[in-house]
Amino acid sequence: MYETLLMIPGPTRVAPRVLKAMSENIVNHRSALFGEILKDTNEMMSEVFQTENDSYLITGSGTAAMEAAVGNIVEKGDKVLNIVGGKFGERFMQITEAHGGSPTELSVEWGHAVNPEDVKYILEEDEDIKAVTIVHNETSTGVANPIAEVGKVVKDYDALYVVDTVSSLGGDDVFVDGYGIDICVTGSQKCLAAPPGMAAITLSDDAWNVVDKTETSTYYLNMKKYKKSGDKVPPETPYTPSVSLMYAMREALNIIMEEGLEQRVIRHKMAAKATRAGVKALGLELFAEESAASNTVTAIKMPEGVTDKDMRGTMRNKYHIELAGGQDHLKGNVFRIGHMGNITHREILTTMSALEMTLKELGFDITLGEGVAAVADTYLGCESF
Amino acid sequence: MYETLLMIPGPTRVAPRVLKAMSENIVNHRSALFGEILKDTNEMMSEVFQTENDSYLITGSGTAAMEAAVGNIVEKGDKVLNIVGGKFGERFMQITEAHGGSPTELSVEWGHAVNPEDVKYILEEDEDIKAVTIVHNETSTGVANPIAEVGKVVKDYDALYVVDTVSSLGGDDVFVDGYGIDICVTGSQKCLAAPPGMAAITLSDDAWNVVDKTETSTYYLNMKKYKKSGDKVPPETPYTPSVSLMYAMREALNIIMEEGLEQRVIRHKMAAKATRAGVKALGLELFAEESAASNTVTAIKMPEGVTDKDMRGTMRNKYHIELAGGQDHLKGNVFRIGHMGNITHREILTTMSALEMTLKELGFDITLGEGVAAVADTYLGCESF
The missing domain is CATH 3.90.1150.10 (Aspartate Aminotransferase, domain 1)
Known part of the structure; x- marks a missing residue:
């Protein structure tokens, strides 16, 4: 057949040379050899995120990175503005709730983009809001939210700006630093055209300040552990990563750099x-x-x-x-x-x-x-x- | 070179035919075709766990499955007996703490196995203990704990019996049903000889009863969601799984069945x-x-x-x-x-x-x-x- x-x-078609990369022998994930592969991959991820900040790869689906984004900054009772205009906007709100956060839902009719003025209105009314979550490209409805414009609004407030670019990064404009994004997450199997199973996240200094002060209930997705391992020379991951998927990610990112x-x-x-x-x-x-x-x-x-x-x-x-x-x-x-x-x-x-x-x-x-x-x-x- | x-x-050498399986084209993870692959893989996992219960595959490392095991049954203040004789025993205790549990540490000198009598003593003293965690094969010290004997002790009490067989399943005797194990977890990259990045978990009816009553703070590792998707015909995963690693797991399990x-x-x-x-x-x-x-x-x-x-x-x-x-x-x-x-x-x-x-x-x-x-x-x- x-x-x-x-x-x-997603998942999208993966180029033969990316599939082929996965047929390489497994190496020790604690070896210098793997460290170099991880370093390359992390650096290319930051380039694609268009940020000066470090990026981290997580073995898991995009949802794992969404949870890493919220679960490391939200404690019981923390207020979060969740912009919800589709299934993945809802997911950010569900994750906020799972971590004990208190969501304010800005509900947007499915099929429409959020109006940045509505975000401003809510932030103006409630100065305790700790973070704003938005899904750039709502996969369930085919809507792209105006993350640049919302970023201009959020930067006037104390709230962290958390953006899901799972189905947009590499296929639409995402300037993490340019848009003032504090936490940005993506997945391997969408516009990056790698196989599913890897997710990536990048955090700003402001985000790290909050992460450091937050007691998280996640262990596998605890970003402090990712940072501690990632800061080593060469970098490591806190837990055994998928070596084969890392080969694939590197090759998929190589293709993006070439194009x-x-x-x-x-x-x-x-x-x-x-x-x-x-x-x-x-x-x-x-x-x-x-x-x-x-x-x-x-x-x-x-x-x-x-x-x-x-x-x-x-x-x-x-x-x-x-x-x-x-x-x-x-x-x-x-x-x-x-x-x-x-x-x-x-x-x-x-x-x-x-x-x-x-x-x-x-x-x-x-x-x-x-x-x-x-x-x-x-x-x-x-x-x- | x-x-x-x-x-x-771990990770261990992966057979060429398993690496080759990963070079297959990616298919839609919501298709009947992938459902059949998942079903096969789940069923072989239960066979290897030697259990009548269903098994679930998680895209992530063994630590993700350890967190899924504890994070779905432990709420704030719940008492857990953590048997600690090495790095991975410690990890179970850290995960217990991350989820707000109150650990009782049964500390065993590194290099030695736990004495089942010590487990009995603690369970006898404290009837509120909700779960006992043990690492079968402590990878950090090269010790195999007597999980059959400890199982015989735990079954006389209400506590759930949670066993990490990450580095033993497929290489040592693990009879999940025979030993009265309520939650058993493993990883892909050890004795199963698949690439790293997949973990597996199986739960008994008693465990599910506790899971159903527990408010978990995990989202990506929420086992209720895995069960809901896994119960579909054909089964699904709640979030996009690593399709390529599933191909590899199936082939690695095929090899185990052949041997x-x-x-x-x-x-x-x-x-x-x-x-x-x-x-x-x-x-x-x-x-x-x-x-x-x-x-x-x-x-x-x-x-x-x-x-x-x-x-x-x-x-x-x-x-x-x-x-x-x-x-x-x-x-x-x-x-x-x-x-x-x-x-x-x-x-x-x-x-x-x-x-x-x-x-x-x-x-x-x-x-x-x-x-x-x-x-x-x-x-x-x-x-x-």
Whole structure:
């Protein structure tokens, strides 16, 4: 059976040279050899985060890094402003609660971006808020939140600015230092195009000051331990890391350095723009407001009378292209096309054509080629994508 | 440069077919295809744990599973009996403290096994103890604790029996159901001979009853979420698992099934016995009391006047064999030979010969071949090893 094309918002297709890196023999994680690999990988992570601060790799999923971000700064009763406009915004709030924090929820309608003025209003009203959490790219809805603008608001207050860039880093603009982000987290299996199982985190000096004063109930995700081990020369991890995944991360980051971060973000922007143009040309409706549309995943309203099984089942079983469904209350109501990681114009063209055939088979009155033409038209004449 | 032979207590050498499994393309972790892989892997894990209960795989190190074991049953003020005779026994106590538990430390001199009577004495004195933690194989000292005997004691009390088999499962006798273990944890990179980055846990009905009543502060390691996802058909994980490491775990477990668990334990026992015979023949002294000697790692007292750099440096740089050093206060005072995972008589013979050459070069008056002869004599005449 030939490979299924993953057009989902993670895990994404991993380049053969990254897969190959994992077939290297395991080395002692306490050896100088591994220390050099970890150092390289940490440094490239900071480069991708666009920060002068150190980065740390955690063996675990993006959720582990989200918990590391919140669980090391929040104690019982601490007030946290959680911006919630989708499943992952909710997750930050659930983690806040698990660690005894007292959340103020800024609820944003799913499919819309937060208004920075609303953040300002809440921070103005309550000076005890210790941290603000926001999800840059809400994978569940295909919305990109304005993290630069929210950062400008938060910097006038004492609160730490905690940003989840799990499904945006490497595919959209994230300037950790430039945006005044105190804690930024990401995952391996999204725009970085490494296999799942690694997460990364970076913390500002202000964040470390709070971490140092906070009694955390996490052990595996205790960032003080990561710092203590990371400060060694060469650096170490506090617990045995996944050596193979570290090889993969390093190679995936090498690829990003070769492509260039700026170019990579352009490629993602173009793929997103082309995808939106294609689906609209086919008469489908976008779920997210277009002014806040994500660079890395597009959520599309399920056409009237079509089931998730019809749509995604046909795409998967007949055309061997895997799309994502809706999450929670959006289950069956939207489907999502992930265009992150190594995705290029070629995969967008292919996916659009398969989507046309699927719609035609489901009885829709469309003309084959209309979506593809809109995709092509988006790319036509662009110098770099 | 040719491969360094890892004779350390994890990570251990991974078979080429396991490394190769990781080069498979990434699939959607929410697909039926991945569900089948997870189901297979979970079931083989339960077989290796020798339990009728379900097992769960966690993307993370063994420490993540240790925290999952304690953090889901311990709330603020809960009394826990922590048996501490080495670094990993200490870790269980630190995790207990991180989760607000009130530890009673049963301190055992490093290098010795716990006396089950001492456990009985403490449980008899304090009926409020909610859980007993023990490390089966204390990797830091090369001691195997009598988990069967301690299990017989604990079953007369209400306390849950929590056992760390990170560096013993697959290399020593562990009968989770037979020993009355309520929560058992292990890691991928020790006797199971998979790459590091995966941990496994299994829980009894009694343990689940406590988990259900406990408000945990962990989110990533919340076992209720693992159970909810694991109960689906086919099973899922609550958060994105490392797909590549799951491929590797499945293949490593396939190898264990092919070898047979009983035979695998015999192989480890023989390797340990041969290692001890060899080092003693060379006039070196074992650190652990021999009646409690580990099947999977042997700690040896550093000979007078020899530095860690002399001993391990020569073995590594000249003979390309990696040994482990001492941990914490044993640093420089012991060195450790790991003989776990795929290690056979061949690697033990090689290591012993290199150790002889190293000692000779460091000025010791030994006869080349004495250690190797003792190793060979251990294996000679045995039918199966």
